[in-house]
Amino acid sequence: MIMTTSFYRHPELWLPEIAGTHVDLDHLEQLYKQEEVLYESRMTKSKTMHERAVKSMPNGVTNSWQSVWHVPHPFYISNCKDNYVTDIDGNEYIDFNLGDTPDFYGHSPKNAVTEGIIELLQNSGINTLVTNEDAIVASELLTERFGLPYWFTALSASDANRFSVKLAKLATGRNKVMQFNMAYHGTLDETNAWMPEEGVVEYRVPEIYPGQDPNQFTRVATFNDLASVEAQLKYGDVAVVLTEPALSNSGLTLPKPGFHDGLRELCTKYGTLLLIDETHMQTTAHHGATGEWGLQPDIWVAGKCIAGGIPCGVYGFSESVAELFQSTIGKGPWHMAGLLGQQTTMTGNALSLRALRLNLEHNVTKENFAHMIGTNTYLTQKLNAVISKYNVPLSTEQVGARTWLHFCESTPIEIEDCVRGIGMVGHFIDYIFMYLFNRGVMIIPFGLNMWLVSPQTTKADCDVFAKHFEGAVINMFQLDSVITEPCTEEFEV
Incomplete structure (x- = not known):
């Protein structure tokens, strides 16, 4: 186009x-x-x-x-x-x-999810900085629904996207992301850009990025245009492509037949990870548009309703990404916790995890x-x-x-x-x-x-x-x- x-x-x-x-x-x-x-x-x-x-x-x-x-x-x-x-x-x-x-x-609603959250609030604490069984069950259910084997939680989809991009950069050794024009992925800085003219990438709200050039971190392609995608991936510096299954924030732009298959092939060809952001489109089916349409992401992200309204974001990723992250923890004196760009002390709290588990068990069916x-x-x-x-x-x-x-x-x-x-x-x-x-x-x-x-x-x-x-x-x-x-x-x- x-x-x-x-x-x-x-x-x-x-x-x-x-x-x-x-x-x-x-x-x-x-x-x-x-x-x-x-x-x-x-x-x-x-x-x-x-x-x-x-x-x-x-x-x-x-x-x-x-x-x-x-x-x-x-x-x-x-x-x-x-x-x-x-x-x-x-x-x-x-x-x-x-x-x-x-x-x-x-x-x-009066159901097992609401009742289970009430029971937790009345009888247990929320923040211990320790994992419980809810986290394990929720991760297993996420794998069952959406396919990725390893999972982390955040407090929003914006944060889950932000953390995922850092994982992708760690996994690939590359510093850029690619987004589609007019797409939206929350408050992530790398995707607050657009392409108002062919080949011109700018911040949509430049006032909050004084002196910064989005071209340092972001490439922009046109949705449904595989030639446009390949033109950006050929540079060999894109760590991850972020996309929704269908662009949902500028009206609705559905994928053309074969677009997602071609996108998957191009990401594999150029060594770029593919992130599917289902923050809106998870309402397509119990396994999201990813499951319904047979998509094959390397990273899967959702927030909003994933925990029934309790603040929570999730991101799933492959075994190779998980192994690389695990090997990086403790690699040096500063290779720890938030300094690795993953989570805060409030992520993985017991309230979000209980809501996530119960929502997956009782609502996402x-x-x-x-x-x-x-x-x-x-x-x-x-x-x-x-x-x-x-x-x-x-x-x-x-x-x-x-x-x-x-x-x-x-x-x-x-x-x-x-x-x-x-x-x-x-x-x-x-x-x-x-x-x-x-x-x-x-x-x-x-x-x-x-x-x-x-x-x-x-x-x-x-x-x-x-x-x-x-x-x-x-x-x-x-x-x-x-x-x-x-x-x-x-x-x-």
């Missing part, structure tokens, strides 16, 4: 192709402003709390991700249970966001995923029925228990089309999110265009989602001045 030089540097080019032809942008702006007014009217207590919170926290929130919800001001939660969330103003939401995946298996995927299939069919009923240029793509919405007629394949399909420019996804949210349905915000179903999500929950999605579609495309009766086509879970 030949990159359009001006595209990435000019966000105004990221407008969906349906802008102007099918959707009037001035009309959409007015609709969005109406939802902002409605939001304000529902959030009086949250507004007061926000005025208090900004005096002690930047933007009044405790996490940078909470700053990018496209709402007039943050809202604050009083309670969440199963797949429902209640804010401090008493508004209740059916939760298809689930914390952007950490609570994929539900908010404090074929039966649970069959139920969730069935529910999500029902929901996706309902939404597709709305799209078909009004013949509007929208599309969905379901992968397991997660579905993406694209503001184009069919699922995009090339990354530039995926970026346009997000609808991040022009209030497309902002309006859909706000319309649903103001009516009690929460999807993942900030332009990711996706939602999840949990084990607790019901057919009735999906019907509510579909009803309000239909209302948003009617308004966005100016199909009628009055919202019509919702689509009544029936589907089975």
Whole structure:
């Protein structure tokens, strides 16, 4: 694929192709402003709390991700249970966001996982700096699910990626990583880069890297383009390629047939390790997209929901990498603990390990995923029925228990089309999110265009989602001045 030089540097080019032809942008702006007014009217207590919170926290929130919800001001939660969330103003939401995946298996559901965590907190300590049987069982279950023989834990996928890159550099003696353009792998410095023009690698947020050149540490290739991959690996300095099974943070970019096989072959050919980051895509199946699609990584990483919402990241690796790491410990006076770039005193804590073990035993099962995927299939069919009923240029793509919405007629394949399909420019996804949210349905915000179903999500929950999605579609495309009766086509879970 030949990159359009001006595209990435000019966000105004990221407008969906349906802008102007099918959707009037001035009309959409007015609709969005109406939802902002409605939001304000529902959030009086949250507004007061926000005025208090900004005096002690930047933007009044405790996490940078909470700053990018496209709402007039943050809202604050009083309670969440199963797949429902209640804010401090008493508004209740059916939760298809689930914390952007950490609570994929539900908010404090009444099950063996929650009960086992409670038992640990009541009867045992959390930090002893000593391994227990939970760690062994969890590692065995991770091998059973995802294939790699050796495992370490972290407190997030970002940390697991960071630690894995250091292992890869140790194993290969090389200093660079390769990522795909527009990919996201957390707060890892080496992957906070992009390729805005062919052959030009820059930091996406250069202000936090003064005086640093990303070309010292990072190579960038184009997803689904094996020639682009080989051009970077030929230099012989790439320790590890990081990729998701499908790029999930710029809309959804699915791999073309044969791409992953070719990527595996190229990594082997050039002596580069292959890291699969399944932080989002683990919701594909009980063995992730890696197991479902037969991928063969050298390192496998996940975080978010891997321990049922308790902070935890995991990374698995081959026997040869494990042996090299073991032989490096104690090699010299400073070859120890954190100085080797692996873990901290809080990683491997008893709480994360108990949650990881129980989640793998009770939640990450074929039966649970069959139920969730069935529910999500029902929901996706309902939404597709709305799209078909009004013949509007929208599309969905379901992968397991997660579905993406694209503001184009069919699922995009090339990354530039995926970026346009997000609808991040022009209030497309902002309006859909706000319309649903103001009516009690929460999807993942900030332009990711996706939602999840949990084990607790019901057919009735999906019907509510579909009803309000239909209302948003009617308004966005100016199909009628009055919202019509919702689509009544029936589907089975």
